[in-house]
Amino acid sequence: MRFSIYRYNPESDAAPYMQDYDLDVKAHECHMVLDALIAIKNNMDDGLTYRRSCREGVCGSDGMNINGKNRLACTTHLSALKEPIVIRPLPGLPIVRDLVVDMSQFYKQYEKIKPYLQNTNPTPAKERLQSPEERSKLDGLYECILCACCSTSCPSFWWNPDKYVGPAGLLQAYRFIADSRDTESKERLSELTDPFSVFRCRGIMNCVDVCPKGLNPLKAINHIKELMLEEGV
Amino acid sequence: MVNSGLRDWLYQRVSAIFMAVYSLGLVVYVLAHPDLAYYEWHHLFTYMSMKVVTLLFVFLLLIHAWVGMWTVITDYIKPFVLRLMINIVILLALVGFFFQTILILWGI
Numbered sequence: 054m055r056f057s058i059y060r061y062n063p064e065s066d067a068a069p070y071m072q073d074y075d076l077d078v079k080a081h082e083c084h085m086v087l088d089a090l091i092a093i094k095n096n097m098d099d100g101l102t103y104r105r106s107c108r109e110g111v112c113g114s115d116g117m118n119i120n121g122k123n124r125l126a127c128t129t130h131l132s133a134l135k136e137p138i139v140i141r142p143l144p145g146l147p148i149v150r151d152l153v154v155d156m157s158q159f160y161k162q163y164e165k166i167k168p169y170l171q172n173t174n175p176t177p178a179k180e181r182l183q184s185p186e187e188r189s190k191l192d193g194l195y196e197c198i199l200c201a202c203c204s205t206s207c208p209s210f211w212w213n214p215d216k217y218v219g220p221a222g223l224l225q226a227y228r229f230i231a232d233s234r235d236t237e238s239k240e241r242l243s244e245l246t247d248p249f250s251v252f253r254c255r256g257i258m259n260c261v262d263v264c265p266k267g268l269n270p271l272k273a274i275n276h277i278k279e280l281m282l283e284e285g286v
Numbered sequence: 287m288v289n290s291g292l293r294d295w296l297y298q299r300v301s302a303i304f305m306a307v308y309s310l311g312l313v314v315y316v317l318a319h320p321d322l323a324y325y326e327w328h329h330l331f332t333y334m335s336m337k338v339v340t341l342l343f344v345f346l347l348l349i350h351a352w353v354g355m356w357t358v359i360t361d362y363i364k365p366f367v368l369r370l371m372i373n374i375v376i377l378l379a380l381v382g383f384f385f386q387t388i389l390i391l392w393g394i
């Protein structure tokens with residue numbers, strides 16, 4: 054199977070280039086794209102650089118652009134892809150080396166939405182209880198693994214990565230707004246009413262298309278807008 | 287700047303709804319009058335209610351356009367002075383269109 058992989062080492066390369074590898078995927082028992090990357094690194098080119106950890110779609114570290122779509126290398130079947138398999142880093146972020154991107158901008162936006170429970174009520178003796186209904190509001194939100202596939206496929210995020218929170222951050226913003234144990238929903242909403250943080254979303258839905266966990270950031274974004282009206286922030 | 291994202295978004299939604307209703311109304315009118323000619327069309331705009339609704343339509347259209355243009359200019363024109371000047375020109379043009387509409391409508 055032929056792979057065409059983006060290579061760039063800022064210390065020695067003047068410019069990025071694509072490098073081809075022909076890998077016998079059967080002989081190396083590769084099923085997923087990540088298996089092939091590991092086989093190439095172990096047998097053909099140990100300089101090839103990428104992030105990976107769990108190899109089962111849980112850690113979110115191997116998001117990359119495979120045949121034009123952002124996905125996790127570890128959950129993408131080789132058999133579902135057309136040859137040559139073109140692998141590039143996630144678009145729109147600075148390259149550290151090869152397929153490794155600098156995620157600082159992405160994390161900065163995540164940090165902005167205060168991704169932790171805030172509760173000003175006195176701490177109960179045991180725990181803050183939640184009814185099954187309240188808990189179910191977090192379904193489709195808490196599963197996010199922060200792989201950045203969505204935000205780096207979003208044209209609004211490419212253009213304003215410093216001001217637009219992006220689909221991943223907004224999905225998490227809504228995760229805490231919707232949480233019955235969080236008392237700062239209104240504060241959270243009013244921090245997002247400027248023209249950029251939320252309202253740069255143009256409903257392009259690239260985020261929904263790529264999310265490897267099948268989540269829907271656009272729906273969360275629309276909930277945020279509706280709540281802003283309801284709460285009159 | 288604080289709430290302006292929410293406000294602009296609301297303006298665009300509300301104006302879009304009004305414009306859609308107005309446009310649909312006009313389409314229905316045209317379909318209901320297959321032999322529409324200059325006389326009927328002219329007569330339609332002699333009604334005060336039609337003048338007012340049409341002016342409101344143009345007003346909302348201009349607001350809608352302003353929000354859209356502001357967004358595009360903010361994204362594509364980086365130098366502050368140039369951006370400010372372009373925004374002023376656009377704003378003046380939109381205000382001009384509004385008064386032009388009044389002149390046309392009340393000239394009928």
Ligand code: SF4
Binds near residue numbers: 253257260
């Ligand atoms: S729907 Fe919004 S957040 Fe999702 S890709 Fe489009 S602009 Fe970005």
Ligand code: SF4
Binds near residue numbers: 221266
């Ligand atoms: S919403 Fe989906 S694509 Fe976006 S960071 Fe979370 S898991 Fe990844």
Ligand code: FES
Binds near residue numbers: 110111113128
């Ligand atoms: S290696 Fe953890 S998500 Fe792919």
